Amino acid sequence: MIRKDRVVSTFLEYVQIDSPTQAEATFAAVMTKELEALGFQVFIDDAGEALGSKTGNIIAKLKGSHITQPILFGCHLDTASPGIGIKPTIVDDIIYSDQTTVLGADNKAGIAALIEALQVIKEHNLPHGPIEVVLSIFHEGGQKGAKHLNYELLDSKIAYVLDGGGDPGRIVTSGHAKYQMQLYISHMNELCAPSLKTLRQITSKVVDAMHKDKNYATSTASVAVICGASDKHVIQVESASLSAESALEAICKIRSSFEDVASGYSATVTSKLSEVHQTFSVSRHDPMVKCLFSACSSLGLEAYTAQSIDGSDANHYHSNGIKAVNLGIGERKPHTLHEHLHIKDLVNASRLILALVDEHVKTPMVDL
Missing domain, CATH: 3.30.70.600 (Ribosomal protein S10)
Incomplete structure (x- = not known):
C-alpha cells in the first residue's frame, strides 16, 4: 500500500524547504497543514520562546478507530549544517545532495516515511489506535527542543523515534x-x-x-x-x-x-x-520491542537491537516517563556532505510504521 513514488516525492519536497536549527518555522507551517489534513489536532508549544527559535515543537493528536494504548512517533524538524539550499539528486535509487550541503535525511526521511504511512491509513480507512506525533525543534546541538517539550500535552507512554542510522529493522534500545x-x-x-x-x-x-x-x-x-x-x-x-x-x-x-x-x-x-x-534502556523482551520484531517479521525485515552513543529525542522521552526506542530509517553518513539515503530504506521505514500501527491494534493494552 505504500506508494514508492509519493514517499520519494515527499522527501524531495521536504529537504528543499530550509529548516536550519532555530529557523524551522517555514517547514513547521508546512507540517502543521499536512497533519491537519490527515485529521490531526495540532498544537505548538512554547519551547521556541525559551530556545530562540521561530516556532515551537509540533504536537499532533489523532483519535483512534480502536481502543488501544496511544503510541507516539517522534522526529525533528531541523537539519544539520550546511543545510540551506539543498539540491537532491537520485542516482541508482540512492538520493544524494549535490555535496555542497547535507542531504537532510536526518531527519526528513523519518518525517516523509511517517506522513506516507499516515496517508495510507487515511486513504484505506485502516484500523488504528490513538496516534501522537511530535516534531521537535532545535535537535541539532543537544536535543534542546525535546528537552523543553511540553510533556503535559502528551498521553502516550511509549514512543518510536524515527531518527536512527542503519536499515529499517535496527532498534536502538539503549543510549548513553x-x-x-x-x-x-x-x-x-x-x-x-x-x-x-x-x-x-x-x-x-x-x-x-x-x-x-x-x-x-x-x-x-x-x-x-x-x-x-x-x-x-x-x-x-x-x-x-x-x-x-x-x-x-x-x-x-x-x-x-x-x-x-x-x-x-x-x-x-x-x-x-x-x-x-540522560541514559535510557529498554529490554529486548519488553512488549514494545517484541511488537517491533513482530512488525519487522511480517515485512521480511531483519530486526536487531543496538545501543548508541549519540543522543536522540528518545533520551528525553525516557527522562519524562515515556518509554522510547530509536528506529533505523536509513540515514547514512548524516552531518556530512556525503549523506545519502537508499530509496528502499525510505519505503521500508514507511512500511514498518504502518505495520507497527497494525501490531498495536492487535496487541492488548495491558501487554504494553
Missing part, C-alpha cells in the same frame, strides 16, 4: 548519558589572559594523561579548544557512558586534570557543567 562542561582558564593575575598557545599546551597534556588512564574505559570523552576573543578562549569537554555516574565521574576527573596541569602555568580553572541528556 552525556555531560558537557565548559572550562575557563585564567592566569593568577586576572588582568592577563593565557595565550591560545598556552591553552593548547595545557589541553595536550591533559589529553595525553587521559589516553594513559584505564579508568576511562567505560566512558568516551572529547576535549576541544574553542577560539574566541583573546580573553574568551574556552575549553569544551564532553563525556558519555551507558552509566550516568561514569559519565559524570569522567568529566569531573578531566576537570581535576586541567586544574593540576594549569597550576603549573600559574593558571586557574573555573567551569560550567550541564547535562545534555
Whole structure:
C-alpha cells in the first residue's frame, strides 16, 4: 500500500524547504497543514520562546478507530549544517545532495516515511489506535527542543523515534548519558589572559594523561579548544557512558586534570557543567520491542537491537516517563556532505510504521 513514488516525492519536497536549527518555522507551517489534513489536532508549544527559535515543537493528536494504548512517533524538524539550499539528486535509487550541503535525511526521511504511512491509513480507512506525533525543534546541538517539550500535552507512554542510522529493522534500545562542561582558564593575575598557545599546551597534556588512564574505559570523552576573543578562549569537554555516574565521574576527573596541569602555568580553572541528556534502556523482551520484531517479521525485515552513543529525542522521552526506542530509517553518513539515503530504506521505514500501527491494534493494552 505504500506508494514508492509519493514517499520519494515527499522527501524531495521536504529537504528543499530550509529548516536550519532555530529557523524551522517555514517547514513547521508546512507540517502543521499536512497533519491537519490527515485529521490531526495540532498544537505548538512554547519551547521556541525559551530556545530562540521561530516556532515551537509540533504536537499532533489523532483519535483512534480502536481502543488501544496511544503510541507516539517522534522526529525533528531541523537539519544539520550546511543545510540551506539543498539540491537532491537520485542516482541508482540512492538520493544524494549535490555535496555542497547535507542531504537532510536526518531527519526528513523519518518525517516523509511517517506522513506516507499516515496517508495510507487515511486513504484505506485502516484500523488504528490513538496516534501522537511530535516534531521537535532545535535537535541539532543537544536535543534542546525535546528537552523543553511540553510533556503535559502528551498521553502516550511509549514512543518510536524515527531518527536512527542503519536499515529499517535496527532498534536502538539503549543510549548513553552525556555531560558537557565548559572550562575557563585564567592566569593568577586576572588582568592577563593565557595565550591560545598556552591553552593548547595545557589541553595536550591533559589529553595525553587521559589516553594513559584505564579508568576511562567505560566512558568516551572529547576535549576541544574553542577560539574566541583573546580573553574568551574556552575549553569544551564532553563525556558519555551507558552509566550516568561514569559519565559524570569522567568529566569531573578531566576537570581535576586541567586544574593540576594549569597550576603549573600559574593558571586557574573555573567551569560550567550541564547535562545534555540522560541514559535510557529498554529490554529486548519488553512488549514494545517484541511488537517491533513482530512488525519487522511480517515485512521480511531483519530486526536487531543496538545501543548508541549519540543522543536522540528518545533520551528525553525516557527522562519524562515515556518509554522510547530509536528506529533505523536509513540515514547514512548524516552531518556530512556525503549523506545519502537508499530509496528502499525510505519505503521500508514507511512500511514498518504502518505495520507497527497494525501490531498495536492487535496487541492488548495491558501487554504494553
